[in-house]
Amino acid sequence: MHAHALGESRYGAARGRGTALFVAVGTGVGGAFVLPGGTLTGAHAAAGHVGHVPSVQARDLPCSCGGTGHLEAIASGPALVREFARRTTLEVADLQAVIASGDAEAASVIRLGGLAVGAMIGGLVNVLDPDVVVVGGGVVNAGDPWWTALIEAAGAELLPSLRDAEIVRSAPGGDAALLGAAALARELVGEEA
Numbered sequence: 059m060h061a062h063a064l065g066e067s068r069y070g071a072a073r074g075r076g077t078a079l080f081v082a083v084g085t086g087v088g089g090a091f092v093l094p095g096g097t098l099t100g101a102h103a104a105a106g107h108v109g110h111v112p113s114v115q116a117r118d119l120p121c122s123c124g125g126t127g128h129l130e131a132i133a134s135g136p137a138l139v140r141e142f143a144r145r146t147t148l149e150v151a152d153l154q155a156v157i158a159s160g161d162a163e164a165a166s167v168i169r170l171g172g173l174a175v176g177a178m179i180g181g182l183v184n185v186l187d188p189d190v191v192v193v194g195g196g197v198v199n200a201g202d203p204w205w206t207a208l209i210e211a212a213g214a215e216l217l218p219s220l221r222d223a224e225i226v227r228s229a230p231g232g233d234a235a236l237l238g239a240a241a242l243a244r245e246l247v248g249e250e251a
């Protein structure tokens with residue numbers, strides 16, 4: 059995750075920006091806060107776990123970390139598939155199958171996921187006031203309904219002075235992650251030298 063965030067920071071959507079909050083929504087929900095000198099690592103090298111913040115939408119759902127009611131429990135790709143299956147009893151393999159089902163609940167579940175991620179982003183922007191928020195990961199491919207819900211929920215949380223916060227989708231393709239891994243490797247080597 060930190061490698062991906064550094065990639066976006068150096069070469070992707072956050073290029074040339076001072077600070078960036080990177081959020082990835084895929085099989086899990088992760089993130090990183092990138093500063094000019096690198097990513098924020100934290101006292102336990104655990105900073106950036108944006109999937110494990112309390113989420114209204116996650117209700118009392120069990121989370122992968124052992125907790126309950128965390129964002130990842132409702133907003134990850136697998137979590138959205140589970141939520142759809144709970145509502146419809148349809149068997150679906152993945153998020154693309156949920157969307158392809160054409161079921162009315164599909165749109166509702168996609169929107170729910172976007173709202174949950176957006177609320178988290180809005181809250182964190184209020185804390186961190188980053189120059190840009192970059193959102194990536196496979197769930198972004200859920201398309202405009204998901205993104206619209208995300209922007210709506212983030213906007214509802216933002217402090218009045220932060221209403222123009224920039225929230226963008228990650229540049230397409232996986233190049234940023236690879237470039238980030240390379241940049242991270244160089245930094246680690248540099249620290250040891």
Ligand SMILES: [Zn+2]
Nearest residue numbers: 110121123128
């Ligand atoms: Zn959790």
